[in-house]
Amino acid sequence: MTRTRRSAASRLFVAMLLSAVAVAALTAVLLIWDGQRTTRAEAERVTQAVAQTLALSPTVASALSDGDDAAASDALQPVATRVMSEARVDFVTIMDARGIRVTHRDPDEIGRPYVGTIPTEPTQLTEESTGTLGRSLRTIVPIEADGRLVGWVSVGVTLDTVSAQILPRLLVAIGVGGIVLAAGIIGAALARRATRRVAGDLPAGAIRDTLSSAESLRTLGEALRAQTHEHGNRMHAAVALLELGRTDEAVGILTDSAEQSQLLVDQVTAYTAGDPTVGALLLGKASQALERGIAWEASIAPDAPPSTLAPIDAVALVGNLIDNALDAAAAGPPPRWVRVQMRRTDEDELALHVSDSGASPTDEVRARMFERGFTTKPAGAEGRGVGLALVRAVVEDVGGTITVDVDPTTFRVILPTEDA
CATH class of the missing domain: 3.30.450.20 (PAS domain)
Incomplete structure (x- = not known):
């Protein structure tokens, strides 16, 4: 049924x-x-x-x-x-x-x-x-x-x-309670009308999925833009060197670019059981880190099991954690770095760790960082306080856990898998 x-x-x-x-x-x-x-x-x-x-x-x-x-x-x-x-x-x-x-x-x-x-x-x-x-x-x-x-x-x-003598007061109390209830019903009806105007008759899970999709597209778009920008710069430099007759230097740039890209591809494709969308995301985020002057390190165990997350949710989860780490590292003093690790736990679950060199969050920030709307970033498109709230929602929806360590700041996510 x-x-x-x-x-x-x-x-x-x-x-x-x-x-x-x-x-x-x-x-x-x-x-x-x-x-x-x-x-x-x-x-x-x-x-x-x-x-x-x-x-x-x-x-x-x-x-x-x-x-x-x-x-x-x-x-x-x-x-x-x-x-x-x-x-x-x-x-x-x-x-x-x-x-x-x-x-x-x-x-x-x-x-x-x-x-x-x-x-x-x-x-x-x-x-x-x-x-x-x-x-x-x-x-x-x-x-x-x-x-x-x-x-x-x-x-x-x-x-x-x-x-x-209490009876008149009782009638007043019932009347006040009725007024409060009527106001609450009107408020609930207006809230339902406003929500339906935005979300229609979609269930709450579908709205979360829509938000997850939007966040996935955003983080993938940023990653692909960074990768395209990086390769474009190298191609322009190589073409300029060729026009100047400096063929060896042009070949060196293209060779270095190919070697770096191949290294990243080999690293991600070694994760044979993983989601190819997440693999593409990691390649793009590596370029984004390079563009921002942040050292990138990804350690993905070949036997890391696939999680039960849908590809869209996986991209939203990994992408938002990496974006948060890149922003924190970029705002901190050098050396700036971001590390991503994916491995199999002893319970056959998937462990995802994202660390950065940025300043560790205070106790107050750690207590509120997963609240929707809370952010330490400036107001605007990059400070809307959605990413980590969505991360927690995605993790909790599949029965996973997420914790935050300091020195260095590390988000530790445990996700259930089919093997577990």
């Missing part, structure tokens, strides 16, 4: 959509959590403020100081009822020093002991406790008159009330 590969635009849309959902959910959860924390804190502050105000009220202290609970109840029950209504708290319980209620939301509870924690010392206490009205947040404060404890006042808000 054939599987349909999803286009890069669709994959980008799905990735951005999932990110938007995650961000929206996280935003809503954080807002809900903050709303719950804020609402609870506000409820605690209200109970503390109301309880402290009643405890400091001369009316309350005077009513309890006589020790007559019935008279105190008659005087303070209307006060407690009014405070509950105006302060929007669920209960105001005033009691004597022994904890016997003189006011309560339910008049039938007056005269009964307080249900909750009464501190052993006259100090304020805020807690969550279960009373006659259910689970609640409450603050109990001592009432003193003439320096002695005459009673207590407890003010509370039930958790049901706290939850009801």
Whole structure:
């Protein structure tokens, strides 16, 4: 059964959509959590403020100081009822020093002991406790008159009330999350549209292959241009010498050129199992190195196995590593050199090493050199930060590995092979 590969635009849309959902959910959860924390804190502050105000009220202290609970109840029950209504708290319980209620939301509870924690010392206490009205947040404060404890006042808000106050914040949190999600969906749709405008319905792998092809053509073109330029210069020099009648010197130039070219050809063709395209690339890069005044050394073991890379990917991989080495060597002090080695590993894999005489990259550069868009070269066509990112993508696609050593800078690539 054939599987349909999803286009890069669709994959980008799905990735951005999932990110938007995650961000929206996280935003809503954080807002809900903050709303719950804020609402609870506000409820605690209200109970503390109301309880402290009643405890400091001369009316309350005077009513309890006589020790007559019935008279105190008659005087303070209307006060407690009014405070509950105006302060929007669920209960105001005033009691004597022994904890016997003189006011309560339910008049039938007056005269009964307080249900909750009464501190052993006259100090304020805020807690969550279960009373006659259910689970609640409450603050109990001592009432003193003439320096002695005459009673207590407890003010509370039930958790049901706290939850009801959270509901508007919950709706706001859901609304904000919905807005974030809608913005993410719109952004994902615009990104998919922009990507499809550039890449059509090509899958991500095809886009990478297209980039690899472009890089392969670029590096091959540069190599062939350097080789053509080098041979053109030698031919022009030989023709000029012939016109001047200096035949021996012309023959010497042509002979040296032929010997050098034959040496490179023999070196590459010894790699009988290799990719002829990579061989042609190495010949061209040798000319490019010579043109830039860089010593070139290629060591290719005759038994080096072919990798599982497609020719286009192989050229993109080898070409970009050599281009990077040539640029680094050219920017460094003499002697300038580049070395390329291809051999069979003990595990029958292909080892590719590219070294150069350039300055070793810093730890920061080594950590980021394979990121797409990162480059230490000047902005422009030669500083676009694509080559090494493509190299890593090519290597990882076939399950290979790539590492970088310093002193000298050496890119070490291990590629799987059919033998392995």
